Structures are given as C-alpha cells and as structure tokens.
Amino acid sequence: MQQLSFEHIFDIDIAIGARHVIGRGPFGRRVIAEVSGGTVDGPRIKGTIMPGTAGDWVLIADDGTFYLDVRLTIETDDGARIYMTYHGTRHGAPDVLARLDSGEEVDPSEYYFRTVPFFETGDERYAWMNRIVAVGLGDRTPRGPLYSVHQVL
Amino acid sequence: MQQVQTEFLLKVQFEVTEISDLGPTPTGNRRIARVTGGHFEGPKLKGTAVPGPGGDWLNFTPDGATRLDVRVTLKTDDDALIYMTYSGVRHGSPEVMARLAAGEEVDPSELYFRIAPRFETGAEKYEWLNRIVCIGTGHRLPTGPVYTIYQIL
Numbered sequence: 001m002q003q004l005s006f007e008h009i010f011d012i013d014i015a016i017g018a019r020h021v022i023g024r025g026p027f028g029r030r031v032i033a034e035v036s037g038g039t040v041d042g043p044r045i046k047g048t049i050m051p052g053t054a055g056d057w058v059l060i061a062d063d064g065t066f067y068l069d070v071r072l073t074i075e076t077d078d079g080a081r082i083y084m085t086y087h088g089t090r091h092g093a094p095d096v097l098a099r100l101d102s103g104e105e106v107d108p109s110e111y112y113f114r115t116v117p118f119f120e121t122g123d124e125r126y127a128w129m130n131r132i133v134a135v136g137l138g139d140r141t142p143r144g145p146l147y148s149v150h151q152v153l
Numbered sequence: 154m155q156q157v158q159t160e161f162l163l164k165v166q167f168e169v170t171e172i173s174d175l176g177p178t179p180t181g182n183r184r185i186a187r188v189t190g191g192h193f194e195g196p197k198l199k200g201t202a203v204p205g206p207g208g209d210w211l212n213f214t215p216d217g218a219t220r221l222d223v224r225v226t227l228k229t230d231d232d233a234l235i236y237m238t239y240s241g242v243r244h245g246s247p248e249v250m251a252r253l254a255a256g257e258e259v260d261p262s263e264l265y266f267r268i269a270p271r272f273e274t275g276a277e278k279y280e281w282l283n284r285i286v287c288i289g290t291g292h293r294l295p296t297g298p299v300y301t302i303y304q305i306l
C-alpha cells in the first residue's frame with residue numbers, strides 16, 4: 001500500500017456575513033451563507049478572500065449534518081486570483097452541534113469537520129494548485145470557519 | 154494546527170473496457186470511459202461495481218494534466234447500493250503521461266494520481282459513508298484504475 005503524506009499549504013480564516021435561509025427543499029434545508037471576507041496564510045500563499053462572489057450553499061440534514069458547497073476567490077498578496085471550491089461535511093453529537101449553533105467555542109476534536117478543496121487559476125506562479133488534491137481540517141470558531149489546508153502528496 | 158489523520162477505507166479496482174475519444178472540446182480533450190465492472194474490499198465493506206451506468210468523463214487539459222470526473226455504483230456483498238462519485242487529477246512528466254496513454258503500466262510513484270471520492274447511500278448500515286470525507290491514491294493498470302481510499306479522520 002502506498003504511504004500517504006500531506007503538506008500544510010495554508011490556513012484560511014473565513015468571515016461569514018448574511019445568512020439567507022431558503023428553507024426545506026427536495027434536498028434538505030438550504031442556507032446560503034455569504035462569505036464576507038477572510039485571510040489566507042501559508043508558506044507558499046498569502047492573501048485575502050474577495051467579497052461579493054463568495055459563499056456557502058450549505059444543506060442541513062435532519063440529523064444536523066452540514067453538507068458544504070463553497071465557492072470563493074482568493075486574491076494573493078502578489079496579485080494572483082485563485083478560485084477555490086469545496087465540498088465537505090460537518091457533523092457531531094446533537095449537544096455538540098447545539099453548542100456550535102449557539103456560538104460557543106467548541107474544540108474541533110469534538111466534532112467532524114472536513115473538506116476537499118480544489119483550486120483553479122491562470123497565474124503561472126500558482127499553477128501547481130490546479131493539479132493537487134487537498135483536504136481541509138475545519139474549526140468552527142464563533143467568528144467563522146477556520147481551516148488548515150493540506151495537500152495530499 | 155490540526156494534523157491530518159487517515160484510516161484505510163477500501164481498495165477498489167475498476168474495469169474500463171471502452172473509451173470514447175471526443176477530441177478537443179472547449180474545455181480540453183474529452184474522453185468518456187465506461188466502467189463495466191470491478192470490485193472493492195475494505196475492513197468495513199466489500200463488494201462489486203455495478204456494470205450499469207458508470208463512467209469517467211475524463212478531461213485532458215492543455216496543462217498536461219488529466220482531470221477525472223467519475224460516477225459509479227457499488228454493491229456490497231450484503232446487497233446495499235452505494236453511489237460513488239469522485240473528482241481527481243493525474244499528472245506526471247510528458248514521458249510518463251505518454252507511457253500511460255499508450256496503455257503501459259506505470260509505477261504509481263512516477264506520477265501524481267489522487268482523487269477525492271464521495272459516497273451516497275440509503276442503506277442504514279452504511280449511512281456513515283454519507284458523512285465522511287475521503288481521499289484516494291490511484292494506480293492505472295492496463296485494465297483500469299485501482300484506488301486505495303482513506304477516510305480523513
């Protein structure tokens with residue numbers, strides 16, 4: 001079996017703005033959460049999240065599981081634009097999810113919050129990001145989600 | 154920072170017998186590969202790939218990488234159906250990619266071949282699969298791909 005290894009590429013700290021509750025549709029309860037900004041900081045990339053076209057079209061299942069569907073754009077400190085999309089899930093025991101919902105600080109080891117981001121850019125300096133598979137380990141802080149993103153090597 | 158921890162989920166081998174080459178389209182060189190069967194095995198589930206609708210809508214993009222877009226249905230040995238989808242990427246040196254294209258077996262260490270699979274099922278026994286985030290490492294055999302898939306813990 002191949003040995004898996006990972007390399008940390010950045011942390012992304014996301015600010016959530018308005019939440020638009022669409023309600024229960026055929027796929028579950030849909031909430032569209034605006035990403036109003038944020039920062040990206042890592043050894044190979046630093047930047048901010050461009051507001052306006054960033055959001056999470058999250059579906060919430062009856063057991064409280066979040067199915068994330070996120071689109072956002074990073075603008076790096078050297079002027080590149082990187083489109084980032086991810087799916088992922090967040091779930092845990094009902095009492096832990098209730099504490100998260102009420103805005104409490106909950107240790108991320110108490111729940112499962114994982115994503116698989118993909119990247120798209122035309123900037124040669126970051127072209128390597130077009131060709132990687134990565135995972136994000138989430139921490140839902142009271143301010144918004146914070147992910148450490150690791151490339152699958 | 155949280156560290157990535159993984160647990161082996163399963164190994165899956167798909168049989169790919171027919172590939173339709175659509176040539177250069179606006180998004181890349183599109184090939185559609187039919188998955189005609191296969192089998193999978195792991196500590197918590199094993200079974201076969203249903204030879205119904207299943208395939209990989211491969212895209213050979215101008216940057217030399219191959220992007221995967223797969224839908225298959227798995228059937229466990231206790232008759233649960235699991236819908237599996239994945240995106241992924243495969244790239245290597247032009248020489249390695251040419252050997253792959255010619256149908257040769259290439260050692261997995263010679264290329265980057267990673268996927269991010271997702272699962273969907275109504276079977277209560279496997280319902281946990283709906284909520285996990287996974288990644289996989291690929292190996293392209295002349296008969297089709299083999300993936301070792303890990304759950305991100």
